[in-house]
Each structure stands twice: as C-alpha cells, then as structure tokens.
Amino acid sequence: MARKYSSEILNEMMNRISPITKMEVSIKMRLASRIQDLIVEKGWTKSEFALKVNKQPSEITKWLSGTHTFTMDTICEIAVDLDVSFNELIQSNETVIKQYVSICASPQSQPKTNECISPVGDFSNNF
Template sequence: MTKQRTYQSKLLDQIIDSISPEEQQKTDKKMILAAKIANAIKVKGLNKSEFAELMGKHPSEISKWLSGTHNFTVDTLMTIEAGLGISIIATDYFKINEEYQSVQIRIQNALSPSLKNSIVNKDSRYDKDAQKDYRYRLTG
C-alpha cells in the first residue's frame, strides 16, 4: 500500500482560487455536453469519422466538440440532437441536475487512481472557511 503525501503550493492555490465558481460551472457543463455526445456516438455504434460524415463536418471539428472545451451554439446542439436522436438541451431542472451528477460520476470513475487522488475536493473550494485548508494529495 502506498502512503499519501500532502503537497502544498501557494502558486497552485492562487491559480485555483482565481477560478470563479461561474467559470468552473461553465467548464463542467461543456465537459458534460461533450460526454453526452461521445456516449451517444458510442451507443449508435459510430466512430468519429462516421459521425463527422453524418453531420457533414470534418473529423477535426468533431474532435473539438468532444474535447470538452468547445463553446456550442444552440443551433449546433439542435443539429447534433437531430443527428443522434438524443436530447442534449434539457429544460427540466431536475433532469439536468440528475444528468449532470451522473456524467460527473462517470468521468470521475474513468480517471486513473493517481489523477483521482490529485483532484481538489470541489465542494471545499466553494466553502470560504475551507479554502485555506484544502490540500492536493499525491500518491508516492
């Protein structure tokens, strides 16, 4: 069994503290959109090239979509919904929250153990009292 070490970095703390909750939420939602699209492509039995052809796009654009950083337009999302036969733009708050948590769990489960251990406890980042106390854990 490996021992966990606590690592502190003022620079890393400053960088993470500079990310606003709104910006983190935007990033999370972009990643969820990408994960939903990637999952639908897989369920349909398509590869990226086949999906690109179906959408009339270059494979490089599909890679951008699936990167988790692409800023989709509503029109693009609606076209993807039609092409894959799925719902991406949910308007029901409870459905959105449930899907968000489900995708977040799947992403966390897909991470390697060492990467999982290095992730900051997201909830403590938003707790002003806990901000000074969170640590980055590295296995070693």
C-alpha cells in the same frame, strides 16, 4: 502511494477562479463527454458521426475536446442526429446549466462584458 502535495499557487488557483469560469469549463467538458458516450452507444466511429452531421473529422475532434463552445443551434442539430431529445443530450449538465443560468440572470452578477453569450445564455428563455 504518492505523498499528498499542495502549494500556495494551487490554493491561489482554487480560490481565484470565478463560479462562471468553473461552470463554463464544466458544461463544455460534460457536454463533450455526453456526445462521445452517445456516439459510442450508437456504435459509430468519430468519422461515421462526422459524416452523419456533415462535418469534417477535425471539427468533431474540437467538439469532443471539452474546449468547444456550442451554439444552441448546434446542440439541437447534434441531438437530432444522435436521435435523442435535447434534454437527453444535456442531461448530465442540467443541474449545472440551471445554476449557471441563475448566476447569469441575477442582478448582482450581471457581467460587464459578453460573458453570458455562450449557448446557455439563451437557455433560460427556452427552459
């Protein structure tokens, strides 16, 4: 087996990343994974899914990359096109999203910038 390795810079990175950044990355990647799993469950290719949602294949590649920030509207459209409920689509993210919303909502963590303008910023109203 490989020898285990750690370093100052890796430890620094682990400690410096904010909870919000951690959750944002986690939500994007989990949502991408969930969408991809549902596409596979349906027996579709990515191209077939692209036709279904009326998008270019390159847009689907971005959606599934784990880096894309989805709007609430797009999440709803994807849920409808995949024939699942909104909750089923975000199920792997539900706990993470609730934590994220509570972090955004707490007075101590009110961001100075528009950090919470990702889709789940509005989620607390609909949840």
